[in-house]
Amino acid sequence: MEENEKVNTYSSNSSENIYDSTYWTRKVIEKALEEHNEKEKEELPKEEHEKGIFLCEKCGLVIDETAKGFEKAFKGKIKRDELGNITNCPNCGASKKFLKKITKEKMEEIKIRQKRKKEKAQNRERNIAIENIKDDLIDLLDDLSKRVLNDEISVKRFVVIFMNLSKKIVDRYSKNVDLDIDWLDYRKNMLEACQIVIDSYSFKEEATKLMESYNDDIEQDKLYLAELEYYINDDKYSVAAYEYEERIKEYDNKSQSLFDKERKMQLEKEYQKRKEELQNKAEAREKRRLERNIS
Numbered sequence: 001m002e003e004n005e006k007v008n009t010y011s012s013n014s015s016e017n018i019y020d021s022t023y024w025t026r027k028v029i030e031k032a033l034e035e036h037n038e039k040e041k042e043e044l045p046k047e048e049h050e051k052g053i054f055l056c057e058k059c060g061l062v063i064d065e066t067a068k069g070f071e072k073a074f075k076g077k078i079k080r081d082e083l084g085n086i087t088n089c090p091n092c093g094a095s096k097k098f099l100k101k102i103t104k105e106k107m108e109e110i111k112i113r114q115k116r117k118k119e120k121a122q123n124r125e126r127n128i129a130i131e132n133i134k135d136d137l138i139d140l141l142d143d144l145s146k147r148v149l150n151d152e153i154s155v156k157r158f159v160v161i162f163m164n165l166s167k168k169i170v171d172r173y174s175k176n177v178d179l180d181i182d183w184l185d186y187r188k189n190m191l192e193a194c195q196i197v198i199d200s201y202s203f204k205e206e207a208t209k210l211m212e213s214y215n216d217d218i219e220q221d222k223l224y225l226a227e228l229e230y231y232i233n234d235d236k237y238s239v240a241a242y243e244y245e246e247r248i249k250e251y252d253n254k255s256q257s258l259f260d261k262e263r264k265m266q267l268e269k270e271y272q273k274r275k276e277e278l279q280n281k282a283e284a285r286e287k288r289r290l291e292r293n294i295s
């Protein structure tokens with residue numbers, strides 16, 4: 001600060017004579033104090049807040065303050081005290097006492113370990129999803145192929161329902177898992193599975209051609225919708241209910257029989273049995289799903 005300025009400032013705020021010795025004394029003291037304060041301003045934060053690397057002992061997050069773009073990466077989630085020290089974990093909010101200072105080497109070690117752990121967990125999730133998908137696809141293929149054999153549905157309907165629903169089943173289980181599916185390859189494999197069923201029943205049809213020639217709206221197919229509810233929304237009774245409706249329709253078409261009442265009771269009985277059978281199947285799958293998640 002300029003000498004004149006200082007004099008002016010002082011004199012304007014004081015009635016004292018600027019040549020008074022107390023003025024000079026105070027000026028010297030003030031200057032010394034000022035200098036001291038300046039020093040403190042400069043040094044305090046530097047001394048107290050040194051950038052570091054921390055490990056949150058609660059959630060395992062590594063906080064590397066020395067990294068480029070560190071603040072940006074946490075999008076304003078970094079809380080600091082007046083000295084600039086981080087006060088909370090930006091991930092789980094744990095307080096400062098859980099933030100353990102670590103070395104760069106230790107950080108690298110932890111990162112490798114965490115990466116391995118994550119990969120292991122992802123693999124496990126992937127395997128569980130694949131097992132669940134297999135489980136449902138086998139059940140679906142089994143169910144639909146029996147219908148073909150019993151002449152309840154055409155070969156074409158079998159292929160189309162299976163192809164459409166199998167994709168939905170894969171989607172269901174891979175919602176949160178990256179299965180990295182090559183859909184062209186997948187389609188080829190599923191069509192092959194259909195072809196095996198077709199060949200084993202000695203039908204002279206080609207799954208690929210049947211699939212290509214299908215133009216109808218699958219969402220209108222009642223069997224498809226019943227199976228969709230059964231496999232995708234875990235409705236245990238939708239398929240049995242569909243079958244019962246179909247039988248009743250058949251029965252109504254030729255209900256000249258004298259044994260109407262008896263026949264209807266028989267249908268009802270069959271329905272209950274089928275309901276239970278499909279419920280058990282669904283529950284067995286559910287149980288396997290749970291066990292896979294636990295183990």
Ligand SMILES: [Zn+2]
Pocket residue numbers: 056057058059060061089090091092093094
């Ligand atoms: Zn944390």
